[in-house]
Amino acid sequence: xxxxxxxxxxxxxxxxxxxxxxxxxxxxxxxxxxxxxxxxxxxxxxxxxxxxxxxxxxxxxxxxxxxxxxxxxxxxxxxxxxxxxxxxxxxxxxxxxxxxxxxxxxxxxxxxxxxxxxxxxxxxxxxxxxxxxxxxxxxxxxxxxxxxxxxxxxxxxxxxxxxxxxxxxxxxxxxxxxxxxxxxxxxxxxxxxxxxxxxxxxxxxxxxxxxxxxxxxxxxxxxxxxxxxxxxxxxxxxxxxxxxxxxxxxxxxxxxxxxxxxxxxxxxxxxxxxxxxxxxxxxxxxxxxxxxxxxxxxxxxxxxxxxxxxxxxxxxxxxxxxxxxxxxxxxxxxxxxxxxxxxxxxxxxxxxxxxxxxxxxxxxxxxxxxxxxxxxxxxxxxxxxxxxxxxxxxxxxxxxxxxxxxxxxxxxxxxxxxxxxxxxxxxxxxxxxxxxxxxxxxxxxxxxxxxxxxxxxxxxxxxxxxxxxxxxxxxxxxxxxxxxxxxxxxxxxxxxxxxx
Amino acid sequence: xxxxxxxxxxxxxxxxxxxxxxxxxxxxxxxxxxxxxxxxxxxxxxxxxxxxxxxxxxxxxxxxxxxxxxxxxxxxxxxxxxxxxxxxxxxxxxxxxxxxxxxxxxxxxxxxxxxxxxxxxxxxxxxxxxxxxxxxxxxxxxxxxxxxxxxxxxxxxxxxxxxxxxxxxxxxxxxxxxxxxxxxxxxxxxxxxxxxxxxxxxxxxxxxxxxxxxxxxxxxxxxxxxxxxxxxxxxxxxxxxxxxxxxxxxxxxxxxxxxxxxxxxxxxxxxxxxxxxxxxxxxxxxxxxxxxxxxxxxxxxxxxxxxxxxxxxxxxxxxxxxxxxxxxxxxxxxxxxxxxxxxxxxxxxxxxxxxxxxxxxxxxxxxxxxxxxxxxxxxxxxxxxxxxxxxxxxxxxxxxxxxxxxxxxxxxxxxxxxxxxxxxxxxxxxxxxxxxxxxxxxxxxxxxxxxxxxxxxxxxxxxxxxxxxxxxxxxxxxxxxxxxxxxxxxxxxxxxx
Numbered sequence: 001x002x003x004x005x006x007x008x009x010x011x012x013x014x015x016x017x018x019x020x021x022x023x024x025x026x027x028x029x030x031x032x033x034x035x036x037x038x039x040x041x042x043x044x045x046x047x048x049x050x051x052x053x054x055x056x057x058x059x060x061x062x063x064x065x066x067x068x069x070x071x072x073x074x075x076x077x078x079x080x081x082x083x084x085x086x087x088x089x090x091x092x093x094x095x096x097x098x099x100x101x102x103x104x105x106x107x108x109x110x111x112x113x114x115x116x117x118x119x120x121x122x123x124x125x126x127x128x129x130x131x132x133x134x135x136x137x138x139x140x141x142x143x144x145x146x147x148x149x150x151x152x153x154x155x156x157x158x159x160x161x162x163x164x165x166x167x168x169x170x171x172x173x174x175x176x177x178x179x180x181x182x183x184x185x186x187x188x189x190x191x192x193x194x195x196x197x198x199x200x201x202x203x204x205x206x207x208x209x210x211x212x213x214x215x216x217x218x219x220x221x222x223x224x225x226x227x228x229x230x231x232x233x234x235x236x237x238x239x240x241x242x243x244x245x246x247x248x249x250x251x252x253x254x255x256x257x258x259x260x261x262x263x264x265x266x267x268x269x270x271x272x273x274x275x276x277x278x279x280x281x282x283x284x285x286x287x288x289x290x291x292x293x294x295x296x297x298x299x300x301x302x303x304x305x306x307x308x309x310x311x312x313x314x315x316x317x318x319x320x321x322x323x324x325x326x327x328x329x330x331x332x333x334x335x336x337x338x339x340x341x342x343x344x345x346x347x348x349x350x351x352x353x354x355x356x357x358x359x360x361x362x363x364x365x366x367x368x369x370x371x372x373x374x375x376x377x378x379x380x381x382x383x384x385x386x387x388x389x390x391x392x393x394x395x396x397x398x399x400x401x402x403x404x405x406x407x408x409x410x411x412x413x414x415x416x417x418x419x420x421x422x423x424x425x426x427x428x429x430x431x432x433x434x435x436x437x438x439x440x441x442x443x444x445x446x447x448x449x450x451x452x453x454x455x456x457x458x459x460x461x462x463x464x465x466x467x468x469x470x471x472x473x474x475x476x477x478x479x480x481x482x483x484x485x486x487x488x489x490x491x492x493x494x495x496x497x498x499x500x
Numbered sequence: 501x502x503x504x505x506x507x508x509x510x511x512x513x514x515x516x517x518x519x520x521x522x523x524x525x526x527x528x529x530x531x532x533x534x535x536x537x538x539x540x541x542x543x544x545x546x547x548x549x550x551x552x553x554x555x556x557x558x559x560x561x562x563x564x565x566x567x568x569x570x571x572x573x574x575x576x577x578x579x580x581x582x583x584x585x586x587x588x589x590x591x592x593x594x595x596x597x598x599x600x601x602x603x604x605x606x607x608x609x610x611x612x613x614x615x616x617x618x619x620x621x622x623x624x625x626x627x628x629x630x631x632x633x634x635x636x637x638x639x640x641x642x643x644x645x646x647x648x649x650x651x652x653x654x655x656x657x658x659x660x661x662x663x664x665x666x667x668x669x670x671x672x673x674x675x676x677x678x679x680x681x682x683x684x685x686x687x688x689x690x691x692x693x694x695x696x697x698x699x700x701x702x703x704x705x706x707x708x709x710x711x712x713x714x715x716x717x718x719x720x721x722x723x724x725x726x727x728x729x730x731x732x733x734x735x736x737x738x739x740x741x742x743x744x745x746x747x748x749x750x751x752x753x754x755x756x757x758x759x760x761x762x763x764x765x766x767x768x769x770x771x772x773x774x775x776x777x778x779x780x781x782x783x784x785x786x787x788x789x790x791x792x793x794x795x796x797x798x799x800x801x802x803x804x805x806x807x808x809x810x811x812x813x814x815x816x817x818x819x820x821x822x823x824x825x826x827x828x829x830x831x832x833x834x835x836x837x838x839x840x841x842x843x844x845x846x847x848x849x850x851x852x853x854x855x856x857x858x859x860x861x862x863x864x865x866x867x868x869x870x871x872x873x874x875x876x877x878x879x880x881x882x883x884x885x886x887x888x889x890x891x892x893x894x895x896x897x898x899x900x901x902x903x904x905x906x907x908x909x910x911x912x913x914x915x916x917x918x919x920x921x922x923x924x925x926x927x928x929x930x931x932x933x934x935x936x937x938x939x940x941x942x943x944x945x946x947x948x949x950x951x952x953x954x955x956x957x958x959x960x961x962x963x964x965x966x967x968x969x970x971x972x973x974x975x976x977x978x979x980x981x982x983x984x985x986x987x988x989x990x991x992x993x994x995x996x997x
Contacts, residue, residue, distance in 0.1 A: 137895060
């Protein structure tokens, strides 16, 4: 059943490519496809599930190479599929005003969504990689055709970074496939295979960085802010909300599960670092602090949100590197939380504010008295901002708290860095909020009243806020799925010797 | 020496005979109607007859599958050669169908007849184990292709391309012949298996080394691998689009197949090794170096091209590099990978050349800028080109991706212990990432850049449109269900009956 999330999205994309379909119907079809996908996910959620890997579909695909068409979901995939469903609907609602080439827009949008669902549901690595690559190309067109600021540059940069990342992943995938006997690409089988230590030592970092590029791993994050800023609203929502999670998901699900011993100590120390684990957690903390600091000084409203994404994704990567159950749980929750909140922030900045004021310059915005002109936008932004800086009650708090607890036992010094990052995040959120909405600088210059916030926007915003609040108030909803998934045999390799 | 009755031989050669007969019929038919009928009608008639001839040959191969080896390997028919021949014939049919709407020459009959002669050359080339016949069919193929490249008499580019092709080709044929004669001198035989038997010697004979280099040079020219690639950009740019498509597709497939057969059969025992830090002399390291150079140079130079045809030419050089990986690894699986890759690549390239030739005729050029805004002017054509470019770049779920995966996986599997050829695979994957940049440049023109001036819809001939859609769909299908093709390769042809 869950497999239909993928098919519905691709079918929707195909339907939109038919010449007979009128352009007016495009957004309706897209919304229908997104809602159907979401409904399927919710129905999967309602079923009593224990979070362990459940097969959805298992067919032989290329028998001579041992490649299978194998879809399966465990608690972690379910959480991310749910996130994808939510963000997909919200994205359509926030691009309700797309007029130019709208059929192509929504076709590419749905193709991207389909690829993302596919990655989260694949249990065969070949299949996973296929979906991973399918998700790359639509991003280019979405940004380069419908984007703003330096869109062609940003689109090409994003695609090249993604492709370099996936090339690194592909090298390791093929090598791992061959070393394991070239008989199977099944994730569950390969995770039981004991790869030679010297192979794991180079394969793990190569693959982790390959996926990490998409997750905004510092210093390979530079595609993210430019890409997010140039992208049209729905695309930035998807990019920050879902696509960056593809990277983090790949790090956890593929790199760490296949090569747990890649995290072992090298046996020597360079600059105080003794393993890839130390190095990547350092990079994660640098990402947290660096992203937050850069966000603090941006003039462009969207860049503030773009860099904050880098900072928040740093928490995910730090959570992964704790290698403790609580840290990994926190990382998965943070993926969900950041997905929802980044989508909401980009929706406010890109759709509610920029589409109406046609500027994202914070100084210019500060003269517009937006809290009076667009009260709904102001309230939404305030909620999103306090949620993302970790206010208890929202999803961000549960997630970051768990990551910090996990990190505390693993590497206390980095927790200090992460804490500084949180403090700075309060500062940049406050600064952006104050400048964009609550400034009383300059005279009232509302010559033309701004268009009211439309119903689709209100619905989309409400949906995302509710999602964040629900998880914040009742995290058990997701924890019940994530914790059994982390206890499953898939993570045996990681658990042995590393788990704390 | 076995004696074979000539009727039996004729029966074995029936597919080739059908193609030759079709060529003669085309000539005669065109002669009959050339005075009265307009060029368009002549093109359609000739194309239909040629297509029927090729399809007839395919039917004959499928209908009566045979196994034979006559005159000591001079002519070999097996399920493998039949398969390659079918692929070659299908590629020719596609090229012929896409030529229906052209009008670049008034020598219609000759054009199609020479195309069919070239096809016959390819068919014979892949079904022989005798160096003499290999050379003869290679020359039949090459001479036909020189003529095809020059066929647009109104264009000086075409003449230049053909001259360049001819001069380089003649030279490389001389090298190849020299290499083959050395082989004969070393082994006293023209049969590949007997040659291998005679020269089996771990310390590499200096004469054998010369022969290896000469033969790699001669065949490297055929498949446009660096450093024997200089003709490719000019020919791809100057030759009529359909000739270029044939040169880049069928001739390439035949070239790769014979390259593979010749190297692994004749030089069995003189492989050497191209493993990292463990080079030992033989033909494998030579091919490995040629492959690595082709991948790097082809991809890097393609980035700077502004002409789509030249871009395709340099990308073809790069693809020759990837395909040669199959020779470096030379396992049974890598031959399957080579066939899959070369055939799907040829299919894609025919499609790409089809699009280029339509754009050339309707827009007036084949520079990148001529593709600007194509998506609004010819949406179906654009989607086809999207599929071709992404498949060439290796994006799933298209055939190009699976082909690369299969090729690289089989290359890595080849080593005795853990991945010895990893350096080549890493290079190949890195370079194919580079290649996506320039394929995206084409797509960027088509989908993102606005057309410069008038943006009327482009008239796309219906036959070409259908053929291009069929090619695009088959690339998608072969990519999504590669098993269709692999099963076909593994099973005897009877599988389909």
